[in-house]
Amino acid sequence: MNTLNPNLRLRPAARLIVLDPEGRALMFRYDVPGRDPFWVTAGGEVDPGETFEDAARRELLEETGIVADPGEQIARMTPEFVTVEGEQVQADERFFLVRVADTAVSTAGHTELEQRLMTQHRWFTLAELENWHEAVFPVELAAMIRSAIAT
Numbered sequence: 001m002n003t004l005n006p007n008l009r010l011r012p013a014a015r016l017i018v019l020d021p022e023g024r025a026l027m028f029r030y031d032v033p034g035r036d037p038f039w040v041t042a043g044g045e046v047d048p049g050e051t052f053e054d055a056a057r058r059e060l061l062e063e064t065g066i067v068a069d070p071g072e073q074i075a076r077m078t079p080e081f082v083t084v085e086g087e088q089v090q091a092d093e094r095f096f097l098v099r100v101a102d103t104a105v106s107t108a109g110h111t112e113l114e115q116r117l118m119t120q121h122r123w124f125t126l127a128e129l130e131n132w133h134e135a136v137f138p139v140e141l142a143a144m145i146r147s148a149i150a151t
Contacts, residue, residue, distance in 0.1 A: 005090045008089055013046060014044070016056055020100060025041070027040065031119045032084050036135060037134050039137070041095075042064055044062075052096075066098070
């Protein structure tokens with residue numbers, strides 16, 4: 001884990017690496033005005049009083065319509081970035097791996113902001129994650145997945 005920046009708000013977040021039966025990862029494309037498009041895993045900020053595991057379960061349902069146990073945490077990162085609302089934060093991101101049998105995704109639970117900014121979703125092969133022409137976060141996602149499925 002990186003050293004935390006005391007000048008930034010710490011933003012705890014649960015991130016979900018959702019894999020289909022073919023080993024493809026579900027990603028969401030964000031189109032934020034004034035920024036280049038980027039792709040991220042499902043997930044979001046932990047609510048006050050919520051555990052990372054509870055947030056993972058809630059975010060999975062809200063963003064994908066999938067009801068599943070997020071399982072064990074497989075990775076942790078503490079990047080600094082600017083949120084889609086424009087706030088510079090230091091994240092405490094915990095990653096959970098979820099395998100699904102069905103690739104159906106429901107975005108009915110998206111917030112108004114998500115409906116505006118999360119313009120697409122698709123299932124990426126690991127090779128696509130490594131070579132995609134738009135930014136993919138985390139950059140190390142394919143390696144994280146390979147490491148998790150090798151164990």
